[in-house]
Amino acid sequence: MDYKVLYRKYRPQDFSTVVDQKEIIEILKNSVKNQKISHAYIFSGPRGTGKTTTARIFAKYINCLNPTDSGPCNECDICNLNQDNVDIIEIDAASNTSVDDVREIINNVKIAPAYSKYKVYIIDEVHMLSPSAFNALLLTLEEPPSNIVFIFATTNIENVPITILSRCQRFDFKKITDSSMFEHLKNIAKKEKIKIDEDAIKEIVYLSDGALRDALSILDQLAFDNKKITYDTVANHLGIISNKKIASLLDNIFNNKINDVLTILDEFKNINIDYRYLLKKLLDNLEIFAIKIKNNELNYDYSKVVNLSMDIANLINQININLNPYSLITIILLNYCDNEQPLENTNDKKKIEQNTQTDDSIEEKSTFDENIKNIRTNNCLVNVQKKYLTLIQNFWSKFIGSISENKKIMMLLIDSDVVAASDNYLIITNELESTVNLINLNLETIENLFYKEYNKEYKMISLTKNEWLKVKEEYIKNIKNKKKYQMIEEKKVLKKENNIEQIATSIFDESKIVIEGE
């Protein structure tokens, strides 16, 4: 398959093409000029901000035979080794967390570099290492051989032990600014001959919230059929919230229409609108409301706008993703509705539902049942085995190659990973919540396509990487405690609609897990 996703195709090869992060790059360049290279660096910051890319370029740079002002020359014998340079070792701590993995590194640390001046270890998502792995690593960091450089990258600096941090030179990567991201996307679209409106680019910038990789994945997904990408394309494809819908949510709040507020929030929840995105949109629209009120174009209480904005800003800062963010959002929003609304009769309610459904972009999306997600994840874990995973993983790129005619599905899967498999279930992860949702809405198609190629029926489910990490953690804990997962029938649960929430929350509950030997 020769298709290369955009973020890989446009991954910077030297410092000059890294988007933003100028100060960090200046310091890194100077450290090489002044020959003051540290033994350990830690790059922290949100995902998609260039940490791993910068680490790779820096690793090449310190070994390059003819370093230039913009980074490695990419021409000398060492640079030309590229992926084959055995002295640059990349480890993804998200999948290699055990002390054995680290021990292997440490044993090899003592072996001198094969070709280069420095042996560089790039450890991605270093916060995922286990405590014992950290301890093992610490021993090396305390007395590192002179020609070893560690570059750690992490999205969760808080979870890196202070003992490690204190031995590293730290760089905090910032979110890519909207204007840089806009220019970057515009350039790539031009180079790729992707026809796209500026409004559409702006919405992608907005959606990806400072993560370049996300922005390029979205662009990839939208560019599959060579049609011009407009704001509506972005809205329809990603199930994003239109400003019209947000404005109507706020109107309902200011008019104390509690049921309408709840109906719209339910819709957002059902199509998995990311709560951070929702909050951001609400704030933006409140700004518009504020201006309109001051211009006498709207007749709402200004202090209500101020207070609601402050509450939303606080929510953005404080919301704990382990809680149910939508509950909190609902509670805060309802706080701004006075409870004066007379009881509605069912006809009215129906009318409202019809209205909201014919409103705009959103009705094109069907909803994906969260419970199926939980059930299938559970069912996959019942008989999850490395051997099944290896088989599927080995087959996966062939499978994706085989569906190149169904480009829409291909674009959803090309950047996704299979992370767990049993004999008839598998779990697919993707960084983007919107992609995960689209995969889940297309499961049947994907399963059929897979069956055609693999000749074995598989039920699938997609999770975001973060969701998967949590499931995995829970799984490891349960296995250690010798608790066993049990199959849950999908149909049975689906029928008991009233009971669904209860069942969903009980999936990982003690009562559903049988202790071995009992």
Ligand SMILES: [Zn+2]
């Ligand atoms: Zn070079």
